[in-house]
Amino acid sequence: MLMDPDSRNKNTFKEKKKSIFTNINSENLLKNIFQVSVNSVVVAILNLVFHFIMSRRLGPEQYGELETLLTINTIVLITLSAVCLIVTRFISYYRTRQQYDKMKFLANWAFIFFFIIGMAIFVLNIIMSRIISAFLNITDYYMIIIFGLLIWISFLMPIIEGILRGLQEFSYVGKYKLLDAALRLLIAGSLVLLAFGIRTIVAGLIVGASITLVFSAYILRKVYINKPYKIEFRDIYRFAIPVFLACIAFAVISNIDLILVKHFFDAKTTGNFAAAAMLAKVLLSMAFGSAGVMFPKIVEFYSNGDTKNIIKTFRNTLKIFLIGGLILTLAMAIFPHEISGAFFGKQYDVGDILGLYVFATLFLSLVSILMMYDLAVKRYGFIMVFLAAAAVMIYQIVQLHSTVFDILWALFIIDGLLAIFMIIYNHKAIFARYE
Numbered sequence: 001m002l003m004d005p006d007s008r009n010k011n012t013f014k015e016k017k018k019s020i021f022t023n024i025n026s027e028n029l030l031k032n033i034f035q036v037s038v039n040s041v042v043v044a045i046l047n048l049v050f051h052f053i054m055s056r057r058l059g060p061e062q063y064g065e066l067e068t069l070l071t072i073n074t075i076v077l078i079t080l081s082a083v084c085l086i087v088t089r090f091i092s093y094y095r096t097r098q099q100y101d102k103m104k105f106l107a108n109w110a111f112i113f114f115f116i117i118g119m120a121i122f123v124l125n126i127i128m129s130r131i132i133s134a135f136l137n138i139t140d141y142y143m144i145i146i147f148g149l150l151i152w153i154s155f156l157m158p159i160i161e162g163i164l165r166g167l168q169e170f171s172y173v174g175k176y177k178l179l180d181a182a183l184r185l186l187i188a189g190s191l192v193l194l195a196f197g198i199r200t201i202v203a204g205l206i207v208g209a210s211i212t213l214v215f216s217a218y219i220l221r222k223v224y225i226n227k228p229y230k231i232e233f234r235d236i237y238r239f240a241i242p243v244f245l246a247c248i249a250f251a252v253i254s255n256i257d258l259i260l261v262k263h264f265f266d267a268k269t270t271g272n273f274a275a276a277a278m279l280a281k282v283l284l285s286m287a288f289g290s291a292g293v294m295f296p297k298i299v300e301f302y303s304n305g306d307t308k309n310i311i312k313t314f315r316n317t318l319k320i321f322l323i324g325g326l327i328l329t330l331a332m333a334i335f336p337h338e339i340s341g342a343f344f345g346k347q348y349d350v351g352d353i354l355g356l357y358v359f360a361t362l363f364l365s366l367v368s369i370l371m372m373y374d375l376a377v378k379r380y381g382f383i384m385v386f387l388a389a390a391a392v393m394i395y396q397i398v399q400l401h402s403t404v405f406d407i408l409w410a411l412f413i414i415d416g417l418l419a420i421f422m423i424i425y426n427h428k429a430i431f432a433r434y435e
Contacts, residue, residue, distance in 0.1 A: 042178055042181075043174075043177050043178055043180075043181040044282060044285065046178075046181040046182055046184070046185045047181055047184075047185075048343070049185055049189070050181075050184055050185045050188065050189060051067075051275075051278050051343075052343060052344075053185075053189050053192060053193065054066060054188075054189075054192060054201075055271075055275060055343075055344050055345075055348065056344070056345055056347075057192045057193065058192065058198070059271070059347060060267065060268045060270075060271025060272060060275075060347060060348060061267035061268055061270075061271055062198060062267075062271075063271045063274065063275070064262065064267050064268070064269075064270035064271035064273075064274050065136075065138055065198055065262075065267070065270075066198050066201065066202075067258065067270075067271075067274035067275075067277075067278065068136060068138075068258060068259060068262040068270065068274065069143075069147050069198075069202065071255050071258045071259060071274075071277075072147075072151075072255075072259065073147075073150055073151060073154055074251075074255055075251045075252070075255045075256075075259075076151055076154050076155075076251075077154055077157065077158065078247060078250060078251035078254060078255065079244070079247050079248050079251045080114075080154065080155060080157075080158045080247070081158055081247050081288075082240070082243040082244040082246070082247035082248075083110065083114065083158040083159060083162060084158035084159070084161050084162040084165070085162070085243050085247070085295065085372075085375055086162070086236060086239060086240050086243055087106065087107075087110055087158070087159055087162025087163055087166060088161075088162045088163075088165040088166040088295060088296050088299070089166070089239060089295075089296075089299050089376075090106055090166070090235075090236060090239075091103055091106065091107075091162065091163055091165075091166025091167060092165075092166040092167075092168070092296040092299045092300050092303075093299065093300075093303055094106070094166075095166060095167055095168070095300075096300055096303060096304070103163075103166075106236075107159070107163055107220070110159045110162075111156060111159055114155045114156060114159060115155070115156060117155055118151070118152040118153070118154070118155030118156065119152060121148070121151060121152065121155070122148045122149065122151065122152045125145065125148035125151065126145055126148065129141045129142075129144040129145050129148075132144050135263055136259070136262050136263065137262065137263065137267075140198075140199060142199065143198060143199045143202060146199060146202050146203055146206070147202050149206045150202065150205055150206050150209060153206065153209045153210060153213060154209075156213060157209070157212075157213070160176060160213075160216040160219075160220065161173060161176065161292075163220055164176065164219070164220075165292055165293075165295065165296050166296055168296055168297075172219050173292070175219070176212070176215075176216065176219060179211075179212050179215060180208065180209065180212040183207075183208030183209075183211055183212060184205055184208045184209075186208070187205070187207055187208045188201045188204040188205050188208065190204075191204045239378070242375070242380040242383055243375055245383050245386075245387065246371060246375060246380075246382070246383050246386055248390075249383065249386035249387045249389070249390045250367075250368065250371060250386060252390040252393070252394070253364065253386070253389055253390050253393055253414070253415070253418070254281075254284065254364055254368075256390070256393060256394060256397070257273075257277070257393075257397060257407055257411055258270075258273060258274055258277055260394070260397045260398065260401070260407070261273045261274075261401075261404065261407065264397075264401045265401075265404065269404060271348065272348055272349050272350055272353070272404075273353065273404055275340065275343075275344050275348050275350045276340070276350045276353045276354045276357045277357065279332065279339065279340065279343065279350070279354060279358070280332065280354065280357040280358040280360075280361040281361055282328065283325055283328060283329065283358065283361045283362055283365045284361055284364060284365050284368065286321060286324060286325060286328070286365065287321055287325070287365035287366070287368045287369050288368060290317050290320055290321045290369065291317065291368060291369045291372035291373075292372075293317070294313055294314065294317040294369070294372060294373070294376075295372050295375075295376050297309075297313050298310050298313055298314060298373065298376040298377065299376050301313065302376060302377050302378075310377065311429055314373050314429055315429075315430070317369060317373075318366075318369060318430070321365070321366075321369060322366075325362055325365060325366075326362075328358075329358050329359060329361075329362045332354055332355065332358040333354075333355040333358055333359065336350070336351040336352070336354035336355045336358075337351030338351075339354070340354055353404060353405070353408055356405075356408045356409070356412055357408055357411070359412060360408065360411040360412040360415045360416070361415075363412075363415035363416045363418065363419040364415045364418070364419075366419050366422070366423075367415065367418050367419050367422050370422040370423070370425075370426050371386075371422070373426065373429065374425075374426065381425065382421070382422060382425055385418070385421055386418075389414055389417075389418055392414060393410060393411070393414050396410040396414070397410055
C-alpha cells in the first residue's frame with residue numbers, strides 16, 4: 001500500500017523536529033537552562049518592576065544617579081564573575097571526583113580572602129568618596145560611602161553562585177537570584193514609594209543583599225559536610241589571571257558607557273540613556289544565564305577529554321540564546337517607542353536610542369557566550385583583543401561625545417567587530433564537523 005506523499009512529508013517533519021529538540025536537550029542542557037530561565041524570567045520581571053517604580057517616582061535626573069551607581073556595582077559584579085568562574089571550574093572538577101573536602105577548603109578560603117579584599121575596597125571608597133562624587137556629578141558624597149557597603153557585599157556574592165553552578169544546582173541558583181531580586185524590590189521599592197531619597201534607597205539595597213547573603217549559608221550546607229583539605233593553588237592561579245583579565249575587560253566594554261555619560265552629560269540625558277541601557281541589557285542577562293549553565297558542563301567534559309559533548313553543548317547553547325535573543329532584539333528595534341513608552345512613561349525620551357543600543361547589546365551578548373566557552377576550554381588568545389577593545393571604547397567615548405548617538409555608534413561598531421573577531425577565533429567550534 002502506497003503512503004500518501006503529504007502524510008510522509010508530515011511524518012518526516014515531525015521526526016526532524018523531534019530530532020532537533022532531542023539534540024538541543026542533550027546532557028539536560030535545555031532542562032537546566034529552562035530551570036534557570038523560569039526563575040530568571042521572574043527575576044527579570046521583578047527587576048523591571050523595580051526600575052519601573054524607580055524611574056517613575058524619581059524622574060530622569062535622580063533615576064540617572066541611581067542607575068549610575070547600580071552600573072558601577074554591575075561592573076564590580078562582572079569583574080568578580082571571574083571569581084564565580086574560577087570557583088565554578090574547580091568545584092565542578094572536585095565534584096566529578098567526589099573530593100568534597102577540597103571543595104570545602106576552596107569555599108572557606110574564597111570567602112575569607114574576598115571578605116578582606118572587599119573591606120579594603122570599602123576603606124578606599126571612604127577615602128576617595130569626594131573625588132568619586134565629583135567625577136559622577138553627584139553632590140551627596142555620603143551616599144557614595146554608603147554605596148561602598150553594597151560593593152563590599154558584592155565581593156562575596158559570586159562565590160555563592162560559583163559554588164552552586166559548580167555543583168550544577170541550577171534550581172538553587174535561580175532561587176538565590178530570585179530572593180535577591182524580591183528583597184531589592186520589596187525594601188527599596190517600599191522606601192521610594194514612601195518618598196525617601198536615594199541615600200535611603202541604597203541603604204535598603206544593602207539590607208536586602210545582606211539578608212540574601214545570610215540565606216546563602218543555608219543553601220550551601222551541602223558543601224560543609226567534610227573537613228577541609230588543603231589544596232594546591234598553582235592551577236587555580238594559572239586559571240585566575242586570564243579569567244580576571246577577561247572579566248575586567250568585558251566589564252568595562254559592557255558598562256563604561258553609562259558612567260562616562262553621567263560624567264559628560266546632564267542629568268536628564270543620563271536618565272534617558274540609563275533607561276535605554278536597562279531595557280537593552282535584558283539580552284545580556286539572557287546570555288549570561290545560558291552561558292552560566294553551559295560553563296560547568298563544558299568544564300566537566302573538558303576535564304574528561306569529551307570533545308564531542310563539549311562542541312554539542314556549546315553549539316546548543318548558542319542556538320537556544322539566538323532564538324530568544326533575536327526575537328527580543330527585533331521587538332525592541334521595531335517597536336522602541338511603544339516598549340519604552342509603556343515602561344517608562346512620557347517623561348523619558350528613550351525610543352530614538354533603544355533600537356541602536358539593543359543591536360549593540362546583541363553583539364555583546366553573543367561575545368559573552370563565546371568568551372565563556374573559551375575560558376572553559378582554556379583558550380586565552382582573545383584576552384588581549386578584549387583589553388584593546390576596552391581601551392579603544394574609553395578613548396572613543398572621551399574624544400567623541402557630542403551627542404549620545406556618538407557613544408551608541410561607538411558601542412555598535414566596537415561590539416560588532418568583537419563579535420566578528422570571536423566568531424572567527426572560534427570558527428572550528430562553531431562550524432567544523434565533529435563525529
